[in-house]
Amino acid sequence: xxxxxxxxxxxxxxxxxxxxxxxxxxxxxxxxxxxxxxxxxxxxxxxxxxxxxxxxxxxxxxxxxxxxxxxxxxxxxxxxxxxxxxxxxxxxxxxxxxxxxxxxxxxxxxxxxxxxxxxxxxxxxxxxxxxxxxxxxxxxxxxxx
Amino acid sequence: xxxxxxxxxxxxxxxxxxxxxxxxxxxxxxxxxxxxxxxxxxxxxxxxxxxxxxxxxxxxxxxxxxxxxxxxxxxxxxxxxxxxxxxxxxxxxxxxxxxxxxxxxxxxxxxxxxxxxxxxxxxxxxxxxxxxxxxxxxxxxxxxx
DNA sequence: CCTATTCCCTACCATGTTAATAGGTAAAAG
DNA sequence: CTTTTACCTATTAACATGGTAGGGAATAGG
Numbered sequence: 001x002x003x004x005x006x007x008x009x010x011x012x013x014x015x016x017x018x019x020x021x022x023x024x025x026x027x028x029x030x031x032x033x034x035x036x037x038x039x040x041x042x043x044x045x046x047x048x049x050x051x052x053x054x055x056x057x058x059x060x061x062x063x064x065x066x067x068x069x070x071x072x073x074x075x076x077x078x079x080x081x082x083x084x085x086x087x088x089x090x091x092x093x094x095x096x097x098x099x100x101x102x103x104x105x106x107x108x109x110x111x112x113x114x115x116x117x118x119x120x121x122x123x124x125x126x127x128x129x130x131x132x133x134x135x136x137x138x139x140x141x142x143x144x145x
Numbered sequence: 146x147x148x149x150x151x152x153x154x155x156x157x158x159x160x161x162x163x164x165x166x167x168x169x170x171x172x173x174x175x176x177x178x179x180x181x182x183x184x185x186x187x188x189x190x191x192x193x194x195x196x197x198x199x200x201x202x203x204x205x206x207x208x209x210x211x212x213x214x215x216x217x218x219x220x221x222x223x224x225x226x227x228x229x230x231x232x233x234x235x236x237x238x239x240x241x242x243x244x245x246x247x248x249x250x251x252x253x254x255x256x257x258x259x260x261x262x263x264x265x266x267x268x269x270x271x272x273x274x275x276x277x278x279x280x281x282x283x284x285x286x287x288x289x290x
Numbered sequence: 291c292c293t294a295t296t297c298c299c300t301a302c303c304a305t306g307t308t309a310a311t312a313g314g315t316a317a318a319a320g
Numbered sequence: 321c322t323t324t325t326a327c328c329t330a331t332t333a334a335c336a337t338g339g340t341a342g343g344g345a346a347t348a349g350g
Contacts, residue, residue: 025325027325043328046326057325058325058326059324059326059327062325063324064326065326
């Protein structure tokens with residue numbers, strides 16, 4: 001498995017913020033109820049997103065979270081890399097890649113690199129706004145591939 | 146991480162078999178030494194490949210493993226799905242997918258399906274023979290993506 | 291036959307990751 | 321000064337990964 005619940009929840013959270021909050025702060029409690037995800041687990045995700053500057057948090061009454069860009073300006077790739085770390089398909093690639101001494105003779109490395117690029121490009125070509133537009137009826141739109 | 150050592154070792158093993166054995170059986174001991182992978186761990190991988198009919202094993206002196214098709218006839222996708230299970234990027238997809246009750250309203254499912262197809266097509270379009278042809282100097286050939 | 295060689299089979303284990311939960315502290319609003 | 325909310329630091333149960341250990345069964349050669 002490539003993408004865990006953490007990354008998937010992060011995307012749903014960003015879509016939720018985009019749909020419900022234009023300027024107001026949205027309470028985690030509301031998102032938790034709408035998305036049916038434990039509030040505590042969501043907290044750990046918002047902490048990451050907030051520290052990376054993707055969202056903005058406010059304490060106290062009337063507080064919550066808010067996007068600080070328009071939905072068009074968030075790529076899915078950025079959200080996933082922030083919450084999941086690198087999207088590298090194998091351990092030899094990515095940010096915390098462990099140096100492999102077979103690298104120079106490896107017959108498979110070019111393949112992994114190609115897939116890595118493919119995956120990054122795929123997610124970077126989609127924004128939160130794109131996912132908002134879709135309704136469920138659009139399902140299997142990828143079947144044309 | 147999407148592909149673990151199991152799948153990566155399986156590919157290296159298949160390439161090794163393709164390069165060293167035309168008709169003869171190749172001992173696991175030799176592959177283990179050439180590829181620098183524990184013989185015991187390789188055993189667990191060959192067992193899977195053998196049961197699925199990808200390779201053929203022979204006991205006793207002069208025994209070992211052998212491909213039972215030409216390298217052109219093995220796609221990387223087939224090898225990976227055999228050793229790793231489904232290549233699904235998320236838990237909602239693939240062979241042992243857990244039914245999700247949000248499926249009908251999920252805004253992200255189409256995206257996962259599209260990626261799933263992309264990854265399967267990627268690996269199914271490459272064969273063991275393709276990887277044999279490559280030398281290390283070909284590295285980063287995927288940068289054109 | 292006997293013995294060496296090889297695949298084959300089952301079990302076990304150590305480590306790390308995932309998906310959470312628990313229980314607090316700090317800041318802001320009223 | 322109380323409520324509400326984000327924020328911070330553990331802890332945990334379950335599972336996956338990446339192996340290791342110790343045999344058994346089949347085959348070839350002598």
